[in-house]
Amino acid sequence: MREPTFLILTALADQPRHGYGIIQEVDTLSASRVALLPGTLYTALDRLAAQGLVERDRDEVAEGRLRRYYRLTDNGLKVLDAEAARLRQLATVAEARLRAVRPRTA
Amino acid sequence: MREPTFLILTALADQPRHGYGIIQEVDTLSASRVALLPGTLYTALDRLAAQGLVERDRDEVAEGRLRRYYRLTDNGLKVLDAEAARLRQLATVAEARLRAVRPRTA
DNA sequence: GTACATATATTGACCGTCGATATATATTGA
DNA sequence: TCAATATATATCGACGGTCAATATATGTAC
Numbered sequence: 470m471r472e473p474t475f476l477i478l479t480a481l482a483d484q485p486r487h488g489y490g491i492i493q494e495v496d497t498l499s500a501s502r503v504a505l506l507p508g509t510l511y512t513a514l515d516r517l518a519a520q521g522l523v524e525r526d527r528d529e530v531a532e533g534r535l536r537r538y539y540r541l542t543d544n545g546l547k548v549l550d551a552e553a554a555r556l557r558q559l560a561t562v563a564e565a566r567l568r569a570v571r572p573r574t575a
Numbered sequence: 576m577r578e579p580t581f582l583i584l585t586a587l588a589d590q591p592r593h594g595y596g597i598i599q600e601v602d603t604l605s606a607s608r609v610a611l612l613p614g615t616l617y618t619a620l621d622r623l624a625a626q627g628l629v630e631r632d633r634d635e636v637a638e639g640r641l642r643r644y645y646r647l648t649d650n651g652l653k654v655l656d657a658e659a660a661r662l663r664q665l666a667t668v669a670e671a672r673l674r675a676v677r678p679r680t681a
Numbered sequence: 682g683t684a685c686a687t688a689t690a691t692t693g694a695c696c697g698t699c700g701a702t703a704t705a706t707a708t709t710g711a
Numbered sequence: 712t713c714a715a716t717a718t719a720t721a722t723c724g725a726c727g728g729t730c731a732a733t734a735t736a737t738g739t740a741c
Contacts, residue, residue: 482672489719557666562604563659566588595688
């Protein structure tokens, strides 16, 4: 799973959000490192829905604009959990290598 | 940076390795989760060399077969370091969310 | 002698992201 | 009042990295 997809799932972990809300939350989660683009977001949401990791929540109209909400499925939560563990493991393996190679600077 | 690329750099962190050695090391590092394919490896090595993250080391002939070694550059080491930190941060952010949402099961 | 492990290399297909563009409304400021 | 910016969803073509398949060659094990 690639970074934008991972951050979309993470943004939905605590509550349903609409597309633009996801963009803002990903900005927050990544400390503005990842600027989620509309093209990435909406194609990703369609794909994740087809995979059963995300599903449509309610539609709302706020201040004259449509808000289309999405939420994580149970499976989406599990997949995110497994993915987070995988990332942590990758980081740990690499950091162990780096420490072994540079014991005084690491 | 995608997972195979990250694991290639990690495999080279402690010592120079030749292509097939990288494939074996990635298998070890990932607990056989990632099977690095030749098409991925050799195109990645060319790309990483062009980016200055990896460079050619010596060529050896062992048991009648050519071994072409590669090593990390200083910059490659720095990039790997930054990348590992980024992965750890991603994992941490997601895990915090998951804990917040499932305080009794996390 | 056949299969498997070792070893490097190329090619086309595929998938997810990027960048650009489109459309529409609300708000802010000149 | 008009322009710029923020909010909000959506589509499209280009691009990059990986996958899958294929090619070639040698050493080892059965």
